[in-house]
Amino acid sequence: MDALKLYDNGHQWYVFGRDPEKPEKIIDTNQFMVVDGDRSILLDPGGIEVFSTMLASVLKYVDIEQITDLFASHQDPDIISSLGMWDQVLPNAKLHASWLWEGFIRHFGMDNVAYSSIEDNGGRMTLNNIELEFIPAHYLHSSGNFHVYDAKSKILFSGDIGAALEPPGSALFVEDFDSHISKMRYFHERWMPSDEAKHHWLKRVRKLDIEIMAPQHGRLFKGDDVQKFFDWFEQLHVGIAID
Template sequence: MSVQKIKEDVFSLRANDWDRTLFDELIPLPDGTSYNAYVVKGKNKIVLIDTVDPRKTKELIDDLKSLDLHRIDYIVSQHSEQDHSGSIPEILKMYPMAEVVTNKKGKEFLTELVKVPEDKFLVIEDMGTIDIGGKTLKFIFTPWVHWPETFSTYLEEDKILFTCDFFGSHIATNDLFATNEGKVMEAAKRYYSEIMVPFRTSIRSNLQKIKDFDFEIIAPSHGCIYQNPKMITDAYSDWSSDDVKNTVVIPYLSMHGSIQKFVDRFVRKLQEKGIDARPFDVVTADIGNMAMALIDAATIVIASPTMLSGVHPKIAYVAYLANVLRPKAKFASVIGSYDWGGREVDVLSGLLGNLKVEMIPPVLIKGDGREEDLKGIDDLAERISQKHRSINL
């Protein structure tokens, strides 16, 4: 961890987690992640904005000591999840005079989750302010990105918007700012795909809420700081919109080669029609890459053999994940292979109940299939092409 200056009397205290390979024990992290805390020094008060994951508490304490802070007056807790709030109890031991600044819901969570004493809170309201001497903090409630209590903090004089999980990215790096835009945006999209996709409506509302603030810097609590805020706000506007791309995502699993053959043919037929086809073998694929592809896809087609009259557990897992994330796809279908029968389509349809999609009739083929059976795959590609054209893709 290291202390880096953002502006005069404003510092980043970043704990890089280079070795973290999974986030929420779900999505692979090829570039690790970071937990970012911030210190703002006013003439009268000193503020710590967010803390870090409990596993990095010692690094945060060392950095606070390196700043030679004899006091912290306020600990602003923008989000109560433990990777941002988990170090608060130890910081309160160091700075017992500090008050924990949060909203009513945040107080409820922090009391329960990290056992902050009731008498340590300063509860703020939406658009409330704190003057710390030459610097003013304004609190902007941005709920459901991705918890109900989350808020952002606007440092008026320095035009910095601290956003916690909002606009974050999973990347461990020594770069303070998002200078490698391609790399950072890929990490930001992976981050968005894991936790933000189900909250598109709230994200759109919160983007509208912050748009009239004159901020030059966005400082999230994961990943790099944006000196070009429009880069990430435009991306969030795109990702959270109802617009989809001419893309079909195809999670598949092949036990004996039949499904692999069907998927290969299906991908070729879609590509011939100018459709971006993205197959993912669920046994070996990076689920994070698949989740990123799901953000924009117009159609999802799950391809699976029948197993014990249902579906393979890995396919069930992917269907469950898609159902939880609720991507904005418009259409869905199934390609199945069976030997003697089963309820594969019924099982998958049940697992996808949260998706607001039009179900296109499935293609079910016995064994390897005959040529006339395989033409059903061609017909499915054509139906999808027609559906995509119907919404002007």
């Protein structure tokens, strides 16, 4: 699993994804790591099936002792079912996730990793010299859901918002926004259940200075494509299962 450095100026952002060895029917995911000195946090570290590949890839950039924190945007297995494996190799780490999902996430295994609950209105954490903000994104698509914003790098980790389902080997960044819409539309119409929640999220994130929006599936948005996504998502009617 290859990694690409998204930011490097005092601290670093890495994205891991496009696993060429994943089973055919397993959804492809993007995993992210933020590093500042001797501390790092893994954002949505992935499913159990990618744990060994993910661990080997991460250790190319940090020592195991430097992985001090984990973050789960919500409770889905594609982004957190590897927790039981991380629990065995990270005896002193802390998992940051919604208070709502502690009883569910513990089913993945938590003997050593501590659970740090995020309240519904969000919060912040300090990673050495940087501050990461937990942005509420409830009901998009989980009822207890958060994104992560880094004001210094201007990166928003947006969880399932902006997601697209594409085969391994596709480009990392959106290259033609209009043609990319067809890869996002059904996912957002079906998996985002609330127009009201969507508008609350848009009102919040439009106030942020964002250079890169990084979802957990598919391609990342950069520069003007971030605003294009906001405009497209705003007019999209979501929560559609049966016409």
